[in-house]
Amino acid sequence: MLLVKNSRLSIVIALLLVMAIAACKKGWKDHNDSTDPNLGLNLITAIKADPEAAQFVTLLTKTGYDKVLASSKPFTVWVPNNNAIASLPANVLADTNLLKSFVGNHIANGSITSGVTGTQRIPMLNGKYANLNNLQLDSSSIVTSNKYCSNGLYNLMDKFVPVKDNCWQWLLNSTGFTSSKNFFLSLNYTYFDSASATQTGVDPNTGQPVYKPGTGLSTRNRFLDNVMNVSDESAEYTFIILNDASFAAENTKLTPWFKTTSVDTTNNLAGSWLVKDLAVQGSYSAAQLPDTLVSQYGVKVPIDKTKILSSIKTSNGWVHTMSQVNFTLANKFPPIIIEGENPTGFAAERTAQLLFRNRLNPNTGQNFKDILIQNYSFASYWVRYLAKNMNSMRYNAFWVAVNDVQTTPLWSQRLGVDSVTTKGNFPYITVANKNYNEVSLGTFTVPRYKDLNLFLIGANSSSSSGGGVSVSVDYIKLVPAF
């Protein structure tokens, strides 16, 4: 009402209000606005404008990566400066594929901040990985870091990051390690993958798909599949390659324990047993190598640094070529432990009497599981276990069999190897009350490398009460005797 009556005053107030709002607006814009002009530019425009990056820009344009960096997805580029590019080998410049891979080795998807302590393994656009730690990308130093653009950020480096072979590629491309290389290649096999095969029809009789011959096939390698995938770029490995003489020497050491009916099979088994411990996870340079590596199978690998022929940094770790890795047989063939709670068969179904127990071993302070069967009413009842891949050697057998249920009567049981009837070297042994120690059972020899059935056999009498006829075992341990 007042405003309507006094039109002059109302105009003044209205003006003041407008001014106040306008002033506010400007202030906040200044407050929120960034001062970095790069943020308005995309990566390729910003890099092109950077005189230090001129040489790399030429390569970007040549390989077509300039269009990638103009897209709206975020990227991180580690740009080698002009000095660095000047030392690029001519063969890389000449080969389009090599050059593309080289440029891709400096670009990663996503915005990744450099200068953060702690190693990150960054996947690059060429499929390789590089380790970024603080202001260090592999062996190159970042000179100017984290220049932000509208679609990511770039850094300037004093050196380029060369594209390296990975451990497996290095082996395949190597010369002079024929025995090793041939052995590893002998583990190749052809794999059929229906997803990548071309289907041409359906078999009218079986209803199964029919594929075009020769499609869907790929080569795989048993070492990479089953032991250690040293061709994997995303992690780091240390891979030991033996020269011909030492490969032969170590193989000869192992062959007696892999007796089969065929020399080839024996050599193959011995070779596999040899190489399974030659790759470990983690990147160890020659200087970082300890005097003993422990493989994933718990085998100690003695490293005599004087026997290292060469050490090669690869894209996923280190390859060391060596003239000797002198395995100790006792380390190479650790004791075999068969757990009592993992049987493969029984003489007869006795579910009602079968107990899988949890117990505490007071000697070791460790919990264990075992098997106990009592009052099963079956003469010479047996429980079967499978010991896989037993070497052709002599074994000393032990067990831990716990009777913590009764002091009297005590029961007796024996071990059977390969058969439930032949007694062999293993007599019945009384299971003492509360004995948590390993009990020596005797020795047996395996004539040929094979899978072996072991039997835990109860007393040759039948009883359904009193517990005098029982069997129990925590584990059976087979220690190789050389």
Next chain:
Amino acid sequence: MKSISIKKKFFVGAMVLVGLGMGISSCKKVLDKQPETFLTTGQVYRNIFDADAAIIGVYGKFMGLAKQYLVLNELRADLMQVTDNADAFMREINQHTVTANNPYADPTPFYAVINSCNDVLKNLKIMLADNKIKQAEYDQRYSDIGALRSWIYLQLGIHWGDQVRYVTSPLETLASAKDVANYPVVSFDQLLDSLVNFTSTLPHTRPYPMGATINTGLVTNVDGSNTRRFFIDKFALLGDLNLWKGNYNKAATYYRSIMEPVLNGYDVDNANGLYTIGGDQYYQQSRQAFASVADNRDLCVGYIRFKESDQGSLIDNNTQGWRSMFARGQDNLWMQQWLWVLPFNSNFAPENPFVNMFSNSGGSYLLKPSQEAMDKWNGQRQTNGFPFDARGNFTWRTLNGQPVIVKYLYNYLDASSFIPSNPLQKPGQWFLNRVSNVHLHFAEAANRDGQRKLAAALLNQGISTTFDPTPGVTGRDVTNIMNTLSEPYPYNFDARNGETPRYRGDWHRNAGIRGCARVIPAAIVGDSTLSIESNLLNEGALELAYEGHRWSDLVRISIRRNDPAILANAVFNKLSKDGNPGAAAARTKLLDRKNWYLPFK
């Protein structure tokens, strides 16, 4: 003409009057329109149904405290740990670095429920004065809400210590909010005195009666659950208040009332007659009964009969054994154990917060068991020789490679696959109190009242076995053994179980907490009073983990022994075992009692 003009004048005047009248009446109508979705003060508290609705309303509001209650009482203590998903505020609670704006340290939600309680209490008084409800109806309802208020104040005292205002009148209007200043800040000890004074004068300490003799509006079946255990157990609260206060005999007397359920109005009017003297329910209700070894229809840790040493025969399902108490419906067995449980229904608010807190499928998985808690269970030995306590397996499980607290998830997850039965339906229960807790607290009071053997009996193997010089011998006259009848109430128990002459004492099925859980008795080392008390404290962790009792148990016993290290070391063990760098700092902090309490906003 003249007459016309007079008429005209009259007409105009009439119009003005009418117009004015319309104006006034329409004003009244427009401005005083009654709200459609809210009730005004005149529309509530008119009759008994309104009173019952108000009480249910308070409990509905109370359920909103479930999450905060559990975070405060478990995450502050030693059995619960944050996951990587937990927010910064939970982490603060976990490592005792609470900042002022932490929502878990805000007492406002507690006071909101207290205010509702105060409002109901005030109006119940008015209703009684206006003869809108009968004296008996008033007594039951007033006592219920009064006790609930005391329980909430006890929680405030436990967590905020000497900073609590004991407000006992409702703040209905903005103006009355200023009156808060008239209620002074009281110390925890003064608060306990006030709570003991108020609560022990409540006219009705039994549960709401059932049956036709009196209005049964509150004990009924709602949405698939019976409301018998919805309401706070007043005996348990009175026991707890006196236990905090150090009135051990009084505390034990109150707890004993729960332990004699038939005499004290628990479920006695049940129409199906199961509570007749001598029946299963009579011997087992509130008595921590022994296992039913033949069919495992019990709430004990059990194995298939005659295969007790086989790990595969552990009774691990939702219908038998110890685990089933958190999963089963409200059948007779459930009634034997539970005293106070509020169900969350997936069809209406309030929403069950526990799925989100604990589950790693369909929830946010914010909290998990601490290594310290796992070690506690794995450090036990069962009577069958197994080196662990199966209650641990039932309390938490490894699901999808992560340790998950499953006590609250049995109604949500499939009983055997542990995949959510329906991820959109999140039923669950807020477990507030049960018989095992009462037995442990009774034993705690009895132990301090000189009844050490009885305390150990209730903890370990039960009364019958403990007061028997040669347990297991058959064909004896048991007249003078298996009982404590020479002791005064509340310590006189008859657990005799014999054939010639035949005895079946009321307590002959009592198996003790550890007996029922199938773990060997806890050893007494050194001073028996202190040792038994420590054993009881530890048993609370094993039996009642994540049910909201841990922090208060630690605080109460630390205060009683004047030994802050009990609490500080428990928290230190949790944090250090889980690799928390703040472990030592938290220990140092908690060695000073004033740092046990949260900042009061």
